[in-house]
Amino acid sequence: MNIVILGGTGFIGRNLVNMLSSEEYSVKVPTRNREKNKKFLVYPGLQLVQCNIHNQDELVSVTRDCDILINLVGILNERGFKGKGFEAVHSNLARTILYVCKVNNIRRVLHMSALNANSSGPSFYLRTKGDAESYMHTYGERFTNITTFRPSVVFGKGDGLINRFSNLINFIPFYFPLACANTKFSPIYVRDLSYFIINCIDNVDSYQKRYNLCGPKVYTLQEIVELVIHFKKRKTKVIPLTDNLSKLQAYTMQLLPGKPFSIDNYNSCKIDSIGNSDYDFYTELESVIPGFIER
Numbered sequence: 141m142n143i144v145i146l147g148g149t150g151f152i153g154r155n156l157v158n159m160l161s162s163e164e165y166s167v168k169v170p171t172r173n174r175e176k177n178k179k180f181l182v183y184p185g186l187q188l189v190q191c192n193i194h195n196q197d198e199l200v201s202v203t204r205d206c207d208i209l210i211n212l213v214g215i216l217n218e219r220g221f222k223g224k225g226f227e228a229v230h231s232n233l234a235r236t237i238l239y240v241c242k243v244n245n246i247r248r249v250l251h252m253s254a255l256n257a258n259s260s261g262p263s264f265y266l267r268t269k270g271d272a273e274s275y276m277h278t279y280g281e282r283f284t285n286i287t288t289f290r291p292s293v294v295f296g297k298g299d300g301l302i303n304r305f306s307n308l309i310n311f312i313p314f315y316f317p318l319a320c321a322n323t324k325f326s327p328i329y330v331r332d333l334s335y336f337i338i339n340c341i342d343n344v345d346s347y348q349k350r351y352n353l354c355g356p357k358v359y360t361l362q363e364i365v366e367l368v369i370h371f372k373k374r375k376t377k378v379i380p381l382t383d384n385l386s387k388l389q390a391y392t393m394q395l396l397p398g399k400p401f402s403i404d405n406y407n408s409c410k411i412d413s414i415g416n417s418d419y420d421f422y423t424e425l426e427s428v429i430p431g432f433i434e435r
């Protein structure tokens with residue numbers, strides 16, 4: 141079976157590719173920059189293809205012999221401020237994906253969304269993720285078998301959560317001002333999530349389903365950062381910011397290169413990323429962080 145993984149070079153994609161390479165699949169990963177991602181070629185049989193996936197013709201060509209398409213493309217921040225970037229990467233890409241599935245008769249699609257994704261959510265991120273998901277299921281279910289994954293925040297080696305705070309603490313070692321400190325998350329381990337996705341590939345019961353996926357424990361953002369500090373063996377003190385100061389921090393930091401924190405992130409944090417998980421996962425942050433955190 142031929143699998144194409146869009147966004148396969150990212151954090152979750154790397155884990156998935158790693159696990160899939162031991163299975164009997166032929167995996168193709170389109171990327172915007174083949175040169176930068178050449179390390180992927182260590183996986184036997186993996187094809188890494190330079191491609192603009194937003195271009196219908198290019199994506200049709202790259203997915204011509206594809207049986208299963210996995211979409212992991214997503215962004216937490218856009219270049220501008222008006223939501224156009226989110227729209228392009230989330231909702232418009234969903235349309236392009238369904239178009240190529242129809243043209244190439246691809247009968248299996250696994251789509252990565254996010255917990256709280258909703259067309260009327262509080263942020264561009266959640267709204268465009270919600271639009272993408274609705275579109276996938278409303279139109280896609282007519283001609284392909286779709287499964288959508290809606291995880292809370294995902295952790296593991298190379299993630300954007302633990303590693304981001306670990307790096308920030310290196311720069312701000314004494315008093316750490318934390319925005320949205322009370323927002324709650326149910327972090328899910330990337331390997332658990334990847335196993336779940338792989339097990340869904342052939343599972344007919346997962347067709348046309350959307351799964352809310354949460355880890356075994358709920359933590360506030362402050363508790364997560366304090367765990368990072370604990371495992372880094374630092375004495376950094378977390379200073380939770382008020383709502384107004386959190387917003388001010390977001391306004392300021394979104395002007396920095398790479399937008400380490402933005403108003404859109406702040407808006408996403410207005411709702412807790414927790415809920416009833418449709419599957420039980422057991423790996424806790426505490427058991428995994430020590431294995432990959434940089435001290």
Ligand SMILES: NC(=O)c1ccc[n+]([C@@H]2O[C@H](COP(=O)([O-])OP(=O)(O)OC[C@H]3O[C@@H](n4cnc5c(N)ncnc54)[C@H](OP(=O)(O)O)[C@@H]3O)[C@@H](O)[C@H]2O)c1
Pocket residue numbers: 146147148149150151152153170171172173177193211212213214215229252253254255291292293294295300
């Ligand atoms: N990580 C989490 O905590 C978490 C939680 C909930 C949901 N999710 C969702 O899970 C998916 C994967 O997350 P991740 O953490 O693995 O993301 P990631 O590390 O940022 O990787 C995303 C991948 O998407 C591709 N991509 C990014 N912007 C693109 C663009 N403008 N055009 C085309 N391709 C683009 C990139 O591939 P190339 O650079 O090779 O082109 C990149 O490897 C996303 O949809 C995300 O929203 C993640």
